[in-house]
Amino acid sequence: MKTPILPWLVLTVLAISASTALAEKADRNKPMNVEADALRYDDARQTSVFTGRVVLTKGTIQIRGGRIEVRQDPQGYQHGVVTAEVGKLAFFRQKREGVDEYIEGEGETIDYDGRQDTVKFLSKAQLRRFLGTTLNDEFSAGVIVYNNTTDVFTLDGAPAPGQSGSLGQAAAPAGRVRAMLTPKPEPAASGVSTPLRASPQLGGTVK
Secondary structure: OOOOOOOOEOOOOOOOOOOOOOEOHHHHHOOOEEEOOEEEEEOOOOEEEEEEEEEEEEOOEEEEEEEEEEEEOOOOOEEEEEEOOOOOOEEEEEEEOOOOEEEEEEEOEEEEEOOOOEEEEEEEEEEEEEEOOEEEEEEEEEEEEEEOOOOEEEEEOEOOOOOOOOOOOOOOOEOOOEEEEOOOOOOOOOOOOOOOOOOOEEOOEEO
C-alpha cells in the first residue's frame, strides 16, 4: 500500500543551485517542494529516497522521475540521482541566469553533482536549449554532461541507437552524437546613429 503523496514537502536536499554562475542564482534561496508516493529518509547516512511519480521543484528547477535518491556529503554538498519511470525518461529543466533561456534534458538516468555543479544525462540522453519558448539547440547522445558554471556541453556517442528528438528528427546512431545548432539572432539596431566628428589625421598623416 502506497503512502499518500507528500504535498509541498520542503527538505534541505538536492541543492541543485549551489555555486551556480549561469544557472538561475535565485533558485538557491528558494524552498524545495517534492511530491512522491513514498519517502525513506536515513538521517545517519544523510540520504533521502523518493519513489513513485516524483515531482521536484525549486525556483525555476523542475525534475520528474520514478525515483530520486539524494545524499549529502560532510561538506554539505548534495548529490542526486534521478531514475526514470518504466517506459519513460527522467526530466530536468532550469532557467539560465539573466536571460530568457532555459536548459532542459532527459535520460533514463540523470545524475546531479552539487560539488562540481554538473548535470549528467545517461542513456537515450537528450538536451535542449530554449530562447523563450522557441527551441534553439538540440542534442542527442549516449551521455550528455552540462556544466552549469561554464555553460559547456560534452557529448559521448551512444552504444546503442537513441530515440527521436523533440523535432522528430532521427536520433543519434550507435556510437555517434547528433546536434542541431541554431544561430542566435543579431541584436536589434538601437536606431541611434553615431555622429560624425572631425579627425586631425587622414591616412595616418597629421594635417
